[in-house]
Amino acid sequence: MDTVSLTGKELAAAINADTKQRAAALTETGAAPRLALVVANDDPASAWYVNSLRKAAERLGIACDTVDLGADAGVEAIRAELTARGADAATDAIMLQTPLPAGITLDDVSSAIVATKDVDGVSPLSLGLLAAGLDGFVPATSEAVVELLKHHGIPLSGRHVAVVGRSNIVGKPLAQLLLAEDATVTVCHSRTADLAAITSSAEIVVAAAGRIGLVTGKHVAEGATVIDVGTNEAADGGIVGDVDAESVRGKASGLSPVPGGVGPVTTALLMRHVVDAAQRARA
Ligand code: NDP
Numbered sequence: 515m516d517t518v519s520l521t522g523k524e525l526a527a528a529i530n531a532d533t534k535q536r537a538a539a540l541t542e543t544g545a546a547p548r549l550a551l552v553v554a555n556d557d558p559a560s561a562w563y564v565n566s567l568r569k570a571a572e573r574l575g576i577a578c579d580t581v582d583l584g585a586d587a588g589v590e591a592i593r594a595e596l597t598a599r600g601a602d603a604a605t606d607a608i609m610l611q612t613p614l615p616a617g618i619t620l621d622d623v624s625s626a627i628v629a630t631k632d633v634d635g636v637s638p639l640s641l642g643l644l645a646a647g648l649d650g651f652v653p654a655t656s657e658a659v660v661e662l663l664k665h666h667g668i669p670l671s672g673r674h675v676a677v678v679g680r681s682n683i684v685g686k687p688l689a690q691l692l693l694a695e696d697a698t699v700t701v702c703h704s705r706t707a708d709l710a711a712i713t714s715s716a717e718i719v720v721a722a723a724g725r726i727g728l729v730t731g732k733h734v735a736e737g738a739t740v741i742d743v744g745t746n747e748a749a750d751g752g753i754v755g756d757v758d759a760e761s762v763r764g765k766a767s768g769l770s771p772v773p774g775g776v777g778p779v780t781t782a783l784l785m786r787h788v789v790d791a792a793q794r795a796r797a
Contacts, residue, residue: 515737517763518666520770522658525665526778529786530574536789537575540796547792548577549607549633550599554587554618559747560611567609570781576788579605585615592618593626600628606792607633609784620682630794633787636683644690651787656688658779659720659741660695662770668718668739670695676713678702678729678756679722684743688720709733721756731761739768743776 537547549571551564564580571578581599583591592614599605608631612620620636629639635651643650663670675692679685680703689699700712704723713719713733721729722743734740744756755772762769770776 515764515767517766518768520662520666520739520741520768520775522662522665522770522775522777522779525662526782529779529782530570533576533782533786533789534574536793540789540792541575544796545604546575546577547606547789548579548604549609549788550602550605551578551580551609551611552583552592552595552599553580553611554583554585554592554615555611555613556585557613560613564611567781567784570785571788574785576785587615589618589622592623596623596626600626600631605631606795607631607788609634610636631791633784633791634683635687641682641687644687647694651791652691653683653687654780654783654787655684655722655743655776656691657783658776659688659722659743660691661783662741662776662779663718663739666768668768670697670718672696672698673717674698674700674715675718675720676700676702676716677720677722678709678713679720679724679743681722684722688722714738723756725756726754727758728756729762730758731765734762734766736765737767738765740766741770741776742772744772745777 540547568578599608608627624636625638627637629637632640632651635653640650644652675697677685677689680701689701692699702709702712710733714735718739720741724744726746740762742755742757745753748754753773
């Protein structure tokens with residue numbers, strides 16, 4: 515079987531074109547939409563990601579402040595910065611980078627991000643709104659998976675989707691979004707007894723575990739669609755996903771590439787959320 519490459523570049527470009535127009539319209543009537551990126555690490559992968567977000571914002575006419583609190587920042591300092599940005603009328607959107615300093619989890623600090631500016635949907639309030647099916651910002655990566663599937667014309671209603679990974683920022687919110695699309699969802703994790711038995715019974719498999727090559731041909735049914743969310747550092751310094759593309763290609767009907775699949779759509783949706791937040795704040 516020919517495996518179609520489910521790329522995200524076209525979709526990201528379409529979202530970005532719209533975001534750019536909306537950002538320009540907001541700038542004309544006042545100030546450019548403004549995103550605050552709060553960083554508390556010295557991780558090279560995070561620095562690379564922050565830089566790519568800054569460039570994406572610049573291309574779209576979104577102002578971007580990077581607030582570097584240092585890798586030894588404490589819970590109070592991080593919460594204070596998030597709270598201050600929440601109260602700052604000039605800041606439309608807030609994103610907290612991970613990893614956080616050793617010993618600090620997202621749960622320790624994310625409640626300090628006000629929901630109206632929480633453009634990556636990480637705060638407990640945003641996650642609760644999503645679980646309840648109410649309006650709020652949803653985590654961009656999870657939303658990107660659903661948008662990528664829709665863009666490529668893959669139906670979700672009534673279909674069995676296996677999600678590998680149950681983190682609060684990818685797996686769990688993705689399961690909620692898929693349920694809202696009337697899919698039947700199985701969420702797998704590191705204690706799942708027989709991963710291959712479950713994933714190979716699904717029509718769509720989403721790999722979001724952060725494990726290189728976890729999903730192989732034996733995990734995938736003939737003709738299934740596979741979305742690779744993983745962004746792992748390869749031995750050569752490049753980025754590789756969670757799917758062993760070689761063994762899945764020829765068996766799956768579609769596979770999203772890494773890089774170039776979920777990643778560009780995630781960034782585009784984040785920037786769209788920034789403009790959404792700015793528009794609502796100024797309405
Ligand atoms: P986490 O480490 O927070 O969660 C990983 C999840 O995978 C956990 O639920 C874990 O299970 C599960 N898991 C780990 N090993 C296995 C295994 N052998 N079998 C089944 N399940 C397993 O990662 P994130 O959710 O933050 O990220 C997941 C991946 O997505 C990473 O590669 C990350 O880089 C990538 N990512 C990509 C983005 C993009 O825009 N493309 C954005 C955000 C993340 P358990 O709960 O039992 O520990």
